[in-house]
Amino acid sequence: MSVILEELGQRVKEGDRVKAKELTKVALDDGIDFQEIMKSGLIRGMTAIGELFGKGEVYVPEVIMAARAMKESMELILPILNESKFDYIAKCAIGTVKDDMHDIGKNIVSAVFAGSGFEVVDLGINVAPEKFLEAIEQGAQVVGMSALIGPTMPNMKLTIDAIEEAGLKSKVKIIVGGALVTQEFADKIGADAFGEDAFAGVNKIKKMFT
Amino acid sequence: MASLTGKERIMAAWKGEGTDRVCFNVDVGPHYSPVLNYTPNDYFGNIETAIEIQVKSVGDYTSDIITVPQNMMAWFATSACYRYKSRSDEVQDGSVKTMKDLEDLEAVPASEIEGLKLLGGSCSKINELASDYGSRAAVFGPILDAVRLSGLEDWIANTVENPEFIHKEMRLTTDATKDRALEIIKNTDLMILVVADTFASISNISPKIYKEFVFDYEMELFQDLQKEAGDSTIIGLHICGFIDPIMEDIAQLPLDWIELDGPSSLQKLFDATKGKMMIRGNVGGEIFSEGTKDQIYEAVKSCLDISSVSPKYVLSTGCQIPLNAPLDQVRHFIDAAQQYGVRS
Numbered sequence: 001m002s003v004i005l006e007e008l009g010q011r012v013k014e015g016d017r018v019k020a021k022e023l024t025k026v027a028l029d030d031g032i033d034f035q036e037i038m039k040s041g042l043i044r045g046m047t048a049i050g051e052l053f054g055k056g057e058v059y060v061p062e063v064i065m066a067a068r069a070m071k072e073s074m075e076l077i078l079p080i081l082n083e084s085k086f087d088y089i090a091k092c093a094i095g096t097v098k099d100d101m102h103d104i105g106k107n108i109v110s111a112v113f114a115g116s117g118f119e120v121v122d123l124g125i126n127v128a129p130e131k132f133l134e135a136i137e138q139g140a141q142v143v144g145m146s147a148l149i150g151p152t153m154p155n156m157k158l159t160i161d162a163i164e165e166a167g168l169k170s171k172v173k174i175i176v177g178g179a180l181v182t183q184e185f186a187d188k189i190g191a192d193a194f195g196e197d198a199f200a201g202v203n204k205i206k207k208m209f210t
Numbered sequence: 211m212a213s214l215t216g217k218e219r220i221m222a223a224w225k226g227e228g229t230d231r232v233c234f235n236v237d238v239g240p241h242y243s244p245v246l247n248y249t250p251n252d253y254f255g256n257i258e259t260a261i262e263i264q265v266k267s268v269g270d271y272t273s274d275i276i277t278v279p280q281n282m283m284a285w286f287a288t289s290a291c292y293r294y295k296s297r298s299d300e301v302q303d304g305s306v307k308t309m310k311d312l313e314d315l316e317a318v319p320a321s322e323i324e325g326l327k328l329l330g331g332s333c334s335k336i337n338e339l340a341s342d343y344g345s346r347a348a349v350f351g352p353i354l355d356a357v358r359l360s361g362l363e364d365w366i367a368n369t370v371e372n373p374e375f376i377h378k379e380m381r382l383t384t385d386a387t388k389d390r391a392l393e394i395i396k397n398t399d400l401m402i403l404v405v406a407d408t409f410a411s412i413s414n415i416s417p418k419i420y421k422e423f424v425f426d427y428e429m430e431l432f433q434d435l436q437k438e439a440g441d442s443t444i445i446g447l448h449i450c451g452f453i454d455p456i457m458e459d460i461a462q463l464p465l466d467w468i469e470l471d472g473p474s475s476l477q478k479l480f481d482a483t484k485g486k487m488m489i490r491g492n493v494g495g496e497i498f499s500e501g502t503k504d505q506i507y508e509a510v511k512s513c514l515d516i517s518s519v520s521p522k523y524v525l526s527t528g529c530q531i532p533l534n535a536p537l538d539q540v541r542h543f544i545d546a547a548q549q550y551g552v553r554s
Contacts, residue, residue, distance in 0.1 A: 149529065
């Protein structure tokens with residue numbers, strides 16, 4: 001693997017967005033394939049921080065900084081990706097559910113999914129069920145829902161029920177996550193997957209499409 | 211042991227004295243609205259209605275503490291508490307991004323905040339109508355305000371990229387919290403004043419960030435509040451989410467009261483605080499909408515077992531009960547508390 005990509009991964013892991021973006025530009029100028037940059041640079045760095053997060057050695061802020069570094073680097077790659085008619089794994093609509101104003105988890109998940117080869121539509125925060133439905137009608141094959149607090153978790157079921165009532169449940173994979181969300185809760189509300197964190201989530205969804 | 215009022219029970223427990231039963235608190239105001247032919251929107255939209263609902267709800271769903279309803283927009287909105295020095299447009303959440311934005315910002319003096327005046331009136335009314343219960347209200351804390359002003363992601367990024375900005379912002383918000391809290395302590399007869407510093411939890415930040423950018427401000431804040439409060443007001447801290455990694459730090463704060471959310475360990479908090487503070491918590495709110503009666507009973511029993519080491523405990527939920535939780539679930543919680551919480 002190239003030294004540039006190794007260093008890029010390290011900078012992403014450290015959350016150094018300025019240096020990560022610089023290195024991404026160098027890598028592109030050097031003619032390294034953008035998919036290789038994503039896989040061996042950006043995602044490698046995010047995976048490394050994800051492993052540390054899973055072990056409890058780093059916390060949400062370190063993951064956010066890494067996600068920001070990756071997101072800024074992806075700004076250089078996205079135009080090339082779109083021009084090349086990149087074969088995305090799937091289209092994901094990601095949002096924080098109705099009445100929930102927290103966006104940290106959603107932002108990390110969006111960055112990780114985007115870097116992993118998914119086309120991501122970020123629906124934002126406080127997303128009503130109708131907006132998720134609209135996203136599915138516009139081609140989303142994956143719906144990712146985040147809820148940080150207990151009082152808003154029931155709105156995940158509200159959204160899944162709405163998707164079911166609209167006859168769209170079989171057309172989409174639904175993944176849920178959040179500080180209080182559990183596998184048991186995800187099963188109970190009819191989600192297809194539970195993401196303990198962004199990295200576990202992306203791996204589960206990838207397996208469903210590959 | 212003679213039966214005590216809720217207020218007497220809380221005071222006795224705070225002083226470390228034995229009580230007839232474990233203190234407990236469950237806040238069901240919005241959920242109780244339909245019982246009185248109101249909606250939750252009526253509760254949140256009208257203070258007089260909210261007071262009526264709260265007073266009736268604590269009679270029906272026993273609690274030792276009654277939450278004083280607050281006007282959300284007049285009190286909690288960022289624009290109610292902060293303003294620009296040089297312009298008249300309202301301060302929006304997440305809009306304070308640069309040092310220039312920050313330097314143009316000032317806190318609205320507590321004496322000018324409409325919601326604070328309303329709170330004083332609400333406290334008096336609650337104490338008049340529900341004098342047997344301990345009255346409780348919250349004020350937003352320093353990091354909560356700072357994150358509302360800057361947005362959480364940018365706030366976190368600035369702890370790395372622009373720490374001077376964070377310290378300046380925390381200075382502003384700590385002074386603002388102090389001003390509002392002191393106004394409440396001096397001018398109301400509220401029993402329990404809780405500083406809600408939500409984003410201090412490790413669900414949002416790291417222990418490193420807490421120690422470097424939050425702890426000293428909270429220490430200063432609570433030291434100053436305690437000087438004014440004395441024995442007349444119980445001063446507390448509420449942090450939503452997971453706080454296990456910073457419990458040893460929080461145990462050093464001069465607090466009378468700490469409110470613990472579901473994801474955190476009640477046992478660890480008792481170990482860290484060693485009986486110095488009242489602990490309130492920490493049955494997870496989601497169990498009321500997703501759990502069974504048996505699970506609620508188990509959660510109550512678990513909390514009571516752990517807390518049996520100290521009288522300084524209030525059995526409660528960690529945070530809000532989801533609005534779609536049936537009142538029957540709350541009834542199970544209270545029944546379990548009354549069944550297992552009796553002390554000889």
